[in-house]
Every structure is written in C-alpha cells, then in structure tokens.
Amino acid sequence: MNRETVDIDWSNLPFAYVKTDYNIRFYYxxxxxxxxxxxxxxxxxxxxxxxxxxxxxxxxxxxKAFETKDGRVxxxxxxxxxxxxxxxxxxxxxxxxxxEMFLEAIRKVVSANRRFVPPYGTGASLYIRPFLxxxxxxxxxxxxxxxxxxxxxxxxxxxYKGGLTPVKAMVITGFDRAAxxxxxxxxxxxxxxxxxxxxxxxxxxxxxxxxYLDPKEKRYVDxxxxxxxxxxxxxxxxxxSSKSILPSITNxxxxxxxxxxxxxxxxxxxxxxxxxxxxxxxxxxxxxxxTPICExxxxxxxxxxxxxxxxxxxxxxxYKRLTGIQYGxxxxxxxxxxxxK
Ligand code: PLP
Ligand code: COI
Numbered sequence: 296m297n298r299e300t301v302d303i304d305w306s307n308l309p310f311a312y313v314k315t316d317y318n319i320r321f322y323y324x325x326x327x328x329x330x331x332x333x334x335x336x337x338x339x340x341x342x343x344x345x346x347x348x349x350x351x352x353x354x355x356x357x358x359k360a361f362e363t364k365d366g367r368v369x370x371x372x373x374x375x376x377x378x379x380x381x382x383x384x385x386x387x388x389x390x391x392x393x394x395e396m397f398l399e400a401i402r403k404v405v406s407a408n409r410r411f412v413p414p415y416g417t418g419a420s421l422y423i424r425p426f427l428x429x430x431x432x433x434x435x436x437x438x439x440x441x442x443x444x445x446x447x448x449x450x451x452x453x454x455y456k457g458g459l460t461p462v463k464a465m466v467i468t469g470f471d472r473a474a475x476x477x478x479x480x481x482x483x484x485x486x487x488x489x490x491x492x493x494x495x496x497x498x499x500x501x502x503x504x505x506x507y508l509d510p511k512e513k514r515y516v517d518x519x520x521x522x523x524x525x526x527x528x529x530x531x532x533x534x535x536s537s538k539s540i541l542p543s544i545t546n547x548x549x550x551x552x553x554x555x556x557x558x559x560x561x562x563x564x565x566x567x568x569x570x571x572x573x574x575x576x577x578x579x580x581x582x583x584x585x586t587p588i589c590e591x592x593x594x595x596x597x598x599x600x601x602x603x604x605x606x607x608x609x610x611x612x613x614y615k616r617l618t619g620i621q622y623g624x625x626x627x628x629x630x631x632x633x634x635x636k
Contacts, residue, residue, distance in 0.1 A: 298366075299410050305417035308452035310582060315448055317407040319400050323390050323442035331400050333407050339443065344432040346439040351485045352429035354383040357581045358544075360405050360421040360448070360635065362412050363623025369632040370423065371581075371621055373401050375544045380425065383481040388438040389427050397425070398633070404446045405635045411450050415622060418458065422451040422582070454521070454582035455503060459606045459614055461589035464519060464578070465502035466567065467493035468594060471510040471539075472520065479510075479539030486541075490520045502592060504578060508567060509537055516565040518543075522580030525549065526565065526573035527609045532558040533573070535565045545579045545617070548631065552616045558609075571598045575607035585614040 303313070314337065322329040346352040356376045361369055377397040384391055401423060405412070413419030425446040429439025455462050472490035473479030479486065490505065497505040497520075506524065509515040516535050518524050523543040526533045532553035534546055550560045570576070576588040587606035591598045601607040606614065619625035620632070 300412075300414055301410050303411075303413075303450060305413045305419045305450070306452075308413070308419045308450055309456075310422075310451045310454045311449075313411070313449045315408040315411045315450075317404060318445055318447040319404040319407075321392075321396070321400070321444040323444070324440075326390075328390075328392060328396060328444075331396075331403060333403060337447075339445070341428075341430045341443070342432045344434055345428070345430040346433050346437075347428035347430060350429075350436060351483060352387055352389065352439055353426065353484045354380060354387065354389055355424060355426040355482055355484065356380050357482075358401075358423045359581055359621070360412055360423060361621045361623075362415045363632075364415055365623055366415070367623060368405060368409065368412050368635045369621070369623065370401055370405065370635060371633075372544050372548065372631050373398055373633050375547070376425070379482060379542065379544070380427065383478075383483060384427065386478060386481050387483060389429065390442055392444065400425070400444075400446050401633075402635050404448055408448050411448065413450050419450055419452050420621075421448050423448050451582075453584065455586050458584070459587065459611065461587040461601065461603055461606060462504055462578075463502045463590040463592070464504040464506045464588050465497040465500055466591065466593040467496060467505045467507055468513060469493075469496070472507055473517070473539040474510060475538035479537075480542060482541060487521075494520050500592070504586075504588065506591060507539075509564075510539055514566060516567055516570065519578045519583070522578040522583035522586070524565070525577045525579055526570065527558075527575040527577075527607070528573050530558055531561050533561045533563070533565060536562045537564070543580050545581055545584070549579055549585065549613050549617060551629065552613060556612065556616075567593060573600065575610045576600050577610045577613070585610055585617060
C-alpha cells in the first residue's frame with residue numbers, strides 16, 4: 296500500500312518505546328469526562344500528592360494495531376480491553392468511561408499516528424497503551440478528586456527476541472506478584488512492581504521468563520510475569536483458572552481458535568506436578584503473542600518441552616492462525632478486528 300511511513304528498521308524493532316506524533320488525553324473532573332485532546336507532549340504535569348503516585352490508584356491496558364495484507368489498519372479486540380479496564384476501575388475506584396469514548400480515542404490516536412503503523416509483512420505492530428491515573432492533591436487514603444486518561448502508541452517488534460523461538464522459564468517461589476482477593480486479576484501497576492524481583496531473579500539465573508504459582512498453596516500454576524500459561528496435552532488446550540491471574544484476551548482468542556482446531560479447552564487448576572506431562576507450553580499475551588516455552592526450572596528440577604530451536608506443531612499453528620487473523624490473511628470470522636480509517 297502506498298502510504299507515508301517513518302524511516303524505521305521495522306523488521307528489527309525491539310519491544311521498546313519510540314516517540315510518535317501524538318498521544319490522546321481526557322480529563323475527569325466534577326463527575327465528567329472532557330473531550331479527547333491530541334497532544335505531542337510526552338510529559339504529564341500533576342500534583343506531587345496525586346494518589347496514583349502514592350497509593351497506586353492507576354490502571355493500564357495493552358493492545359495492538361496491525362496493517363493488514365490489503366492495507367487496512369486494524370486493532371485487535373479493543374472492546375475487550377475496555378471491558379477489562381472497567382473491571383479494574385471498579386476495583387480501585389477509578390471513574391468508568393463509556394465504551395464509545397474508549398474506542399473513539401483508539402481510533403483517533405492510531406489514525407493520528409498512522410505513519411508509525413508498521414507496514415504489512417515486517418512482523419511488527421503498533422502497541423497501544425491506555426492508562427488511567429488518579430491526580431489532584433490528596434494525602435489521606437481515598438480516591439482522587441480528578442483523573443487523567445491517556446493513550447500513547449509505539450511501534451514494536453516481538454517481546455521475546457525471535458518471535459516463535461522458544462524461551463526458558465523459571466518458577467518463582469520466593470516472591471508473589473498478585474493476590475487472589477487483592478488485585479491479582481486486574482491490570483494495575485502494583486502487580487508489575489511486585490513482579491520485578493521475580494523477573495530479576497529468573498533473568499540472573501539465565502531464564503528470561505518468570506512463572507508464578509498460586510500465592511496461597513504454591514502448588515498450582517498461575518501465569519508468567521507478563522503473559523498467561525497454556526499447555527497442550529494430547530487433544531486438550533489447558534489453561535489455569537485462578538483468581539490471581541490476568542484474564543488474557545489473547546488466551547481467550549486462542550482458546551476459541553484451539554476449539555476450531557478440534558481441541559478441548561480445559562480451564563482448571565493446573566498442579567505444577569502435572570506440567571511435565573504436557574506436550575507443549577506457551578506464554579500468551581498481547582506483547583508475548585504466542586511464545587513457546589522449551590524449559591521450566593522448578594526448584595532446580597528441569598522440565599523440557601520440545602526442541603530448543605523451534606516451536607511444537609500446535610503452538611506453531613495457534614501462532615499462525617492468530618497472527619493470520621490479525622494481519623488479515625485469514626478470515627476474521629468472529630469479528631475481532633476493529634478498523635481504523
Ligand atoms: N498476564 C499478564 C500479567 C499480562 O501483563 C498480560 C498482558 O497484558 C497478559 C497476561 C496477557 O493479556 P492480554 O492477552 O490481554 O494482553
Ligand atoms: C501486554 O502484553 O500488553 C503487557 O501488558 C505486557 C507488558 C508488561 C509489556
């Protein structure tokens with residue numbers, strides 16, 4: 296397609312911040328949202344006593360836009376991100392927003408940054424990061440008086456280098472990242488801060504991916520640091536059900552695809568002792584897409600899955616079908632793509 300794009304080495308993009316042309320901002324005051332404002336400023340000015348800075352009254356989302364084979368720009372399932380943001384907002388007393396406001400904001404910010412949407416065929420995408428923060432001065436614990444909702448975008452490549460190249464994971468036993476009756480199933484910044492020591496520990500032991508067990512019994516698999524866990528066993532697609540994991544939109548979509556491939560989807564507690572019996576393991580999420588896991592280190596016990604240099608057949612097919620839909624190569628029969636003109 297003939298359209299102006301910026302001069303970027305699209306095929307070698309890391310998962311990192313790139314300055315784009317605009318971000319979009321909305322302000323909430325006296326019970327009302329302002330209209331969205333497209334700005335080029337990368338900085339936000341707020342009062343030093345803003346509750347998002349001290350008490351973590353903050354939520355974020357992550358989704359992606361793609362250029363399709365026929366030159367359209369599409370966003371993958373943004374209504375699901377809106378729904379999840381509403382759930383997080385309810386949990387930590389952030390103000391709700393209408394679905395149309397969220398979708399229109401995405402449409403505007405992607406459209407305004409169209410020259411940063413990676414061209415079809417490069418394997419890259421435009422990562423979209425909405426976030427909602429409590430601002431205004433407040434020292435006692437309580438919800439903020441004012442809020443700011445921002446969406447910025449940044450072109451990205453694969454989260455783990457190499458896309459479908461298998462990576463190794465380590466079970467983290469010394470730290471929890473999320474609490475089951477806390478905000479474990481919400482997308483709030485605090486869960487990610489709590490995940491920093493686990494991620495650091497795994498990395499220093501040669502494992503790029505931390506894997507968490509349920510915080511209560513330390514027996515059942517929860518999820519990876521930034522993605523859900525899926526296991527393939529025979530004709531089953533198995534993924535943990537737990538109150539301390541983020542309900543992943545990618546996982547939900549892959550489960551549908553797996554069903555279409557004739558797999559039985561099992562959402563249930565997964566005992567870590569059962570994991571060695573799985574044929575293939577994947578780490579799934581917006582950033583991770585479908586990353587094959589070839590090894591899991593559990594307290595020094597090494598579990599191996601498939602080859603170290605290539606993904607197994609089911610994970611490969613899931614990846615192919617999901618990205619095929621996202622890049623407009625395969626029919627979008629569930630209407631997952633939201634077109635931005
Ligand atoms: N789990 C965690 C902790 C995440 O940060 C993410 C990323 O958003 C996911 C799972 C995957 O969720 P989704 O597929 O909606 O991006
Ligand atoms: C995402 O996949 O959107 C995430 O939020 C992961 C992020 C921590 C990089």
